[in-house]
Amino acid sequence: MSYQRKEVIGDCTLYQGDCLEVMPTLGEFDAVVTDPPYGIGFVHSGNAGPSGKWGGRHTEKILGDDEQFDPSPFLSMPCLMFGGDHFASALPSGGVFHVWDKECGRTNRYDSFSDAEIMWCSLPGKRQVFRYMWKGLQVEEPQIDQRRQHPTQKPVAAMRWCLGFVPNAETILDPFMGSGTTGVACVNLGRKFTGIELDPGYFDIACRRIEEAYKQPRLFEEPAPKPVQERISFDGDAA
Numbered sequence: 001m002s003y004q005r006k007e008v009i010g011d012c013t014l015y016q017g018d019c020l021e022v023m024p025t026l027g028e029f030d031a032v033v034t035d036p037p038y039g040i041g042f043v044h045s046g047n048a049g050p051s052g053k054w055g056g057r058h059t060e061k062i063l064g065d066d067e068q069f070d071p072s073p074f075l076s077m078p079c080l081m082f083g084g085d086h087f088a089s090a091l092p093s094g095g096v097f098h099v100w101d102k103e104c105g106r107t108n109r110y111d112s113f114s115d116a117e118i119m120w121c122s123l124p125g126k127r128q129v130f131r132y133m134w135k136g137l138q139v140e141e142p143q144i145d146q147r148r149q150h151p152t153q154k155p156v157a158a159m160r161w162c163l164g165f166v167p168n169a170e171t172i173l174d175p176f177m178g179s180g181t182t183g184v185a186c187v188n189l190g191r192k193f194t195g196i197e198l199d200p201g202y203f204d205i206a207c208r209r210i211e212e213a214y215k216q217p218r219l220f221e222e223p224a225p226k227p228v229q230e231r232i233s234f235d236g237d238a239a
Contacts, residue, residue: 004200007207010214012183012193016203019175019196020073026194030169031078033162035154036069036176038086074175075122080162082154084120095122098165100158103133121165130161153178159185180206187213 002025003017015022069087071079084097098119134155159182163172170192174182177195179202186193187210197203 003196005203009207009210010187011191012187012195012210014177014180014183014203014207014210015194015196016198016200017196018198022196023073023173023175026173029077029171029173029194031080031166031171032074032173032175033080033159033166033182034074034174034176035082035152035178035182036071037067038069038083077173078166078169079122080119080165082117082119085118088120091120092122094124095120096125096127097121098127099129100161101129101131103131119162121162123165125165130158132157132161134158154181156181156184156188160188163189163191177206178202180209183210184213 002021003015005014005016007014069083069090071081071087071090074081075092082100084091084095088097098121100117100119102115102117132155162182163169163185166172172182172186172191172193174193174195177183177197180195180197183193183195183206193210195206197206
């Protein structure tokens with residue numbers, strides 16, 4: 001078996017395991033939307049605030065983040081990846097680097113969060129800047145995010161922004177699911193989601209958050225496409 005656990009929650013299927021082992025068993029998806037380990041050996045100090053309250057799981061290393069990230073296994077589909085600036089040399093030409101502006105600045109010496117993050121999209125287009133204030137500890141949706149669950153967690157709004165680049169993608173894969181934010185965004189928008197996470201602790205968190213998302217009203221659900229009537233020519237061919 002290529003995975004340790006499998007959970008099906010609504011239209012979301014979650015696997016605990018190594019994505020490189022699980023993916024070959026799953027087939028194709030309409031798009032990959034993810035925040036992969038960048039290969040930078042990230043570890044939060046656990047002491048970024050004046051009271052030192054950011055400890056616990058936030059001080060643990062991210063599994064797989066001690067090796068240079070290789071995006072090539074994921075590029076057969078339309079792909080959106082945060083952190084593209086950290087592995088730009090491994091990306092193919094033709095994509096676009098978009099910017100998430102956190103609008104937070106540096107207000108004090110304890111503020112260790114970056115002012116912006118880069119999202120690489122394999123699809124052509126003009127560069128976009130998404131402005132959304134976030135310092136990592138902000139409670140964006142209290143029913144779902146009582147506290148930050150993962151050291152590099154993104155707000156749900158940022159993942160909804162990513163999904164906006166692939167409006168016709170019905171099946172979304174996040175091979176580095178983390179705490180499940182991409183899955184929560186897919187639930188909000190009525191998309192089908194498959195997530196893979198190696199860390200069993202974060203896998204449990206993702207399951208819980210996605211279950212909670214299904215209990216909330218889908219305030220951001222995309223409208224169903226309007227039916228389009230085909231015009232048929234007299235020789236029977238669609239025009």
